[in-house]
Amino acid sequence: MTHDVINQAPPLIGHDVSSDRALLDGLDREGAxxxxxxxxxxxxLAGSAKAQEWARLANDNPPVLRTHDRYGHRIDEVEFHPAxxxxxxxxxxxGMHASPWTSARPGAHVARAAKFFTWSQVEAGHGCPISMTYAAVAALRHSPDLRAEWEPQLASRTYDFGLRPAHDKRGVLAGMAMTEKQGGxxxxxxxxxxxRLGDGTFALTGHKWFNSAPMCDVFLVLAQAPGGLSCFLLPxxxxxxxxxAMRLLRLKDKLGNRSNASAEVEYDGAVAHLVGEEGRGIRTIIEMVNMTRLDCVIGSAAGMRYGLTQAIHHTTHRKAFGKALIDQPLMRNVLAxxxxxxxxxxxxxxxxxxxxxxxxxxxAAEGLFxxxxxxxxxxxxxxxxxxxAAEALECLGGNGYVEESQMPRLFRDSPLNGIWEGSGNVAALDLVRALAKExxxxxxxxxxxxxxxDRRVGDAAERARKTLASAGEGDARRLAEELTLVLQASLLVRHAxxxxxxxxxxxxLAGEWGRAFGTLPTGLDLEAIVEQAS
Structure with a gap:
């Protein structure tokens, strides 16, 4: 008997991923x-072995670019594994893509967020075209005619993959191309x-360094028109x-997000339609950016929940030094x-x-907030x-560093939302600009x-106001951190x-914390915190 398998956590399958108190309470509180x-x-479904296998296969078999068919015709197609x-x-x-836009039911965007949060815990990469499609509709509202033409198909609940004319498809998806190599x-x-072409459309010529989800049916693109930087819809x-005439040059070889395709593209007179006013492209596409920034928050929160779930599961079943890891005081501090x-x-x-x-x-008040x-x-x-993600991975020890645990995939995916739709500096400076403008x-x-x-929250809010009063651009990150923490504290005091x-x-808030996870101060009810999350 040389290979008895003991003291290993069983597979985490057959559970309801949405069974999350903070999520369900929020769903009720926010009207959905x-x-x-x-x-x-x-x-x-997210907790099933079937869905987890789809996630593994989609990442183990990343997309492949086919620029030409066997006869030499340019096709620019991206092939994906069936998973x-x-x-x-x-x-x-x-309806995790654009369907909330066509719903008159209050809370439709909340319900969509909860679904996206839950399903993203299965696999994060495919969330990119879902998020892009959700956000594209917001920008199209600047052009009623384009919205009337495209919104019904963008909001369709039928997944219809393949490059065909939109009028021949039961549903379409959207991507985006803003970034160029010289500009970032x-x-x-x-x-x-x-x-400008004679029929009112435009011909786009140029190169994009990142094209999100190039396999989609239609894209929002920024380009320099005679009247200035403008936003365009490009089928x-x-x-x-x-x-x-949208040529896929290559797919990016990325750290994570490997199931999803990201490409460099060239336009050689590609036909596109103006969205919004000419010369107001940033104002138009910012509607899309704000929606995808919401999804960056959702995706990051989903990743945290996935890592926490895996850490709690492993430490519940793994024993060391005579008792379960979850019952060890220091591990309990980390988990809490x-x-x-x-x-x-x-x-x-x-x-x-x-x-x-x-x-x-x-x-309007909610819009300002x-x-x-x-x-x-x-x-x-x-x-x-x-x-x-790094700390949750470490809770599994060496098992967490092995690809079969899926924790390395979580770790590789985790930085993306911080880069997507504006890296840390861009997001923090956007906050400063927003405060100055509004x-x-x-x-x-x-x-x-x-x-x-709450006095603790009130004191922290006053400290944030003092930071704001003296903050310059170089303080933007600290300001964003303080504001977010005080808002989170307020929400938890009210709802947790x-x-x-x-x-x-x-x-x-009070600073009784170290510089790594697992440094919570003494005197707290850590067992209740872990139980809340379990």
């Missing part, structure tokens, strides 16, 4: 409790040019069935700290989704994801924070168990 049935179905299409079909059929986040330095296939970070991120995510839903429906809160949260939540947004933010009626709120305030 009507979606609980659908969410539970997605959660059970990718299985993941995509679930997301589309459950400085999109005003873009050189792709747009020349992959023209109405007559011919391929638009990870749980605080996860619950705070999830609660904040649901509040932002609720603000988005109400702002879309005309609530969201502008400040989302800019700060995009920076901080996405910054916390990689360190959270100071009323800051007051809406602090009014929300004050709802906690006292053990969770007290520990968060003691560590994140």
């Amino acid at each position: 409790d009507w979606a609980i049935g659908e969410l539970r179905q997605i959660g059970l 990718w299409h299985d993941l995509m079909a679930v997301a589309v059929e459950n 986040s400085d999109v005003r330095a873009n050189t792709t040019r747009a020349e 992959r296939v023209l109405p007559d069935g011919s391929r638009n 700290d990870l749980a605080l970070e996860s619950e705070a991120a999830t609660t904040l995510m649901m509040r932002l989704a609720g603000a988005t839903d109400r702002a879309v429906r005309g609530d 969201r502008r400040t809160a989302l800019a700060a949260s995009k920076y901080w939540i996405c910054k916390r994801a990689p360190v959270h 100071p009323e947004g800051l007051e809406a933010f602090f009014a929300e924070v004050a709802l906690a009626g 168990p006292a053990a969770v709120a007290d520990a968060f305030c003691a560590s994140r």
Whole structure:
């Protein structure tokens, strides 16, 4: 007997991924409790062996670019493993893309956020085209005619993969191309040019360094028109069935997000339609960017929840020195700290989704709050994801460093949301600009924070105001951090168990915290915190 397998955690399958108290409480609080049935179905599928196998196969078999067919014709197609299409079909059929835009039901964007959070824990890469499609509709609202033409298909719950004219498809998906190699986040330095054609369309010529989800049917693109930088809608296939002059040069070989395709592209007179006003491209596409920034927060929160779940599962079943790891005092401190970070991120995510839903429906106050809160949260939540993933991985010891655990995939994916839609500096500086341009947004933010009626939160809010009063561009990151932490604390004081709120305030606000997870101060109810997360 040389190979008895003992003291190993069993596979984590057959559970409901949506069974998360912070998520479900937020769903009810933000007006989408009507979606609980659908969410539970997605959660059970997400916890199944079948879905987890789809995720593994989609990442072990990344997309492949086919530039030409066997006869030499240019086709520019991206091939995916069937498991990718299985993941995509679930997301589309459950309305995680653009379907909230066509729903009159209050809370539709909240329900979508909860579904996206739950399903993203299966596999993060396929969330890119889902998120792009969700966000594209917001930008199209600047052009009613284009919206009327494209929104029904973008919101369709039918996943119909393949390059064909949009009028021949039951549903379409959207991507985006802003970044150029010489400009990066400085999109005003873009050189792709747009020349007006006689029929009112434009011909785009240039190069994009990153094209998100190049296998999609239609893209929002920034280009320099005669009137200045403008936003355009560029279909992959023209109405007559011919391929638009959008050439896929290569797929990016990325650290993570490997199941999803990202490409360099060239436009050689590609036909595109103006979205919004000529010369106001940034203003137009920022609607899309803000929606995808919300998804950056959701995706990072989902990654934290996945890592926490795996860590709790492993330490519950793994024994060392005579008892389960989860019962070891130092491990319990680590798990409780990870749980605080996860619950705070999830609660904040649901509040932002609720603000988005109400702002879309005309609530100006919620729109002001969201502008400040989302800019700060995009920076901080996405910054916390990689360190959270690293600590959760370490809870599994050597097992967590092995690909079969899927924790390395979580770790590789974790930095992406911090880069996507503006890296840390861009997000923090966007907060500073928002506060300068719309100071009323800051007051809406602090009014929300004050709802906690808690001295600890109030003191931290005053410290944040002092930081704000003397902050320059070089202080933007610290400001974003302080604002996000005080908002998270306010939300937890109001909505989380006292053990969770007290520990968060003691560590994140009062400074009784070390510089790594697992350094919570003494005197806290760590067992209750871990139980809340289990």
